[in-house]
Amino acid sequence: MRRNDVRARNHPAYWAFVVHRVSGVALALFLPVHFWALGQSLQGAAQFDAFLAWTVLPAVKFAEWGIVVLLAAHLGGGLRVLALEFLPWRDWQKTLAAAAAAVALAMGLAFALAL
Amino acid sequence: MSVRGESMLWLLQRASAAVLAVCVLVHLGTIVVAVQGGLSAAEILGRTRGSVVGLLFYATFVIAAAVHAPIGLRATLGEWLGWRGASRDVALGLFALGLAVLGLRAVIGVFG
Numbered sequence: 391m392r393r394n395d396v397r398a399r400n401h402p403a404y405w406a407f408v409v410h411r412v413s414g415v416a417l418a419l420f421l422p423v424h425f426w427a428l429g430q431s432l433q434g435a436a437q438f439d440a441f442l443a444w445t446v447l448p449a450v451k452f453a454e455w456g457i458v459v460l461l462a463a464h465l466g467g468g469l470r471v472l473a474l475e476f477l478p479w480r481d482w483q484k485t486l487a488a489a490a491a492a493v494a495l496a497m498g499l500a501f502a503l504a505l
Numbered sequence: 506m507s508v509r510g511e512s513m514l515w516l517l518q519r520a521s522a523a524v525l526a527v528c529v530l531v532h533l534g535t536i537v538v539a540v541q542g543g544l545s546a547a548e549i550l551g552r553t554r555g556s557v558v559g560l561l562f563y564a565t566f567v568i569a570a571a572v573h574a575p576i577g578l579r580a581t582l583g584e585w586l587g588w589r590g591a592s593r594d595v596a597l598g599l600f601a602l603g604l605a606v607l608g609l610r611a612v613i614g615v616f617g
Contacts (some may be wrong), residue, residue, distance in 0.1 A: 415581055418574040425567075428611035438546035445544065458536060465529045466521050473521070497571060498536050505605060 397419030406487040413460040420457055455502055462497035466490025506594065514576050521573035550597040553615045567608030575601040594608035 431438040444450060470486040506514075539549070553559055575597040582588040582597075 411581060414577045415576075418578050421570060421574060422509040422607055425604070425607035425611040429607060429614050431546065432610065432614035435550060438550070440545060442544050458533070461529060462533060465526060465533075469526060472522060472526070474520065497533050497537075501540065 402484050402487045406467055406470060406490065408464055409490075410471070413464040415466065416460050417464055419459070420460075453499060458501045459494055459498035463490065463494035466493040513581070517572055521569045521576075524565065524569040525573055528562070528569060531562070532566065550615065554617070556616055560612060562606040563612045564609060564617060567612055568605060571601050571605040571608060574604060 395500050427441055430441045445454065470490050473486055578600070579593065579597050582593055
């Protein structure tokens, strides 16, 4: 990437795009695993508990926190995209990006504090 | 893909996003409440099993996600990996189907 390209991209709307895309890819990869894990409940409570026991490991807890933040970030970024495309107020771009970040952090904090 | 097809995917992506916005807000709230005091199968399933509202809500959530995620990945695969054409669409169609099947199986397991 040329230096000028980097400078041209270094603005809040570009970073909002990057966060939205990266969080989206991560969630798409996480979803099949999440569904498979919840599907373990079909095998009975014992099998489901065996899986839940694994989720108390600190590394897994940290990953869960990350996924919750990514979900909230993707939600915030997605609301921003919908607002940009369907509402007329484009001057609010930066405010929306900031609001998206704030929503993501607030959700992550709420999740982390409840653990 | 035809222009009409691309337009349809764009519309499906936005429509599913609008549904998901509501679902994700409810889901995040549910997560925060559910993890209070730790998680156990008996506690979770005792609350969820037999809930028709939960079943319908999460079935809707799964279908919207199964529509939304592959369309989002489609743009990403095209722009980042240069993967375009019919093979990409077939692969993502299978991914969508897989998500729907795994997701609905999970919903039936938790709420059925």
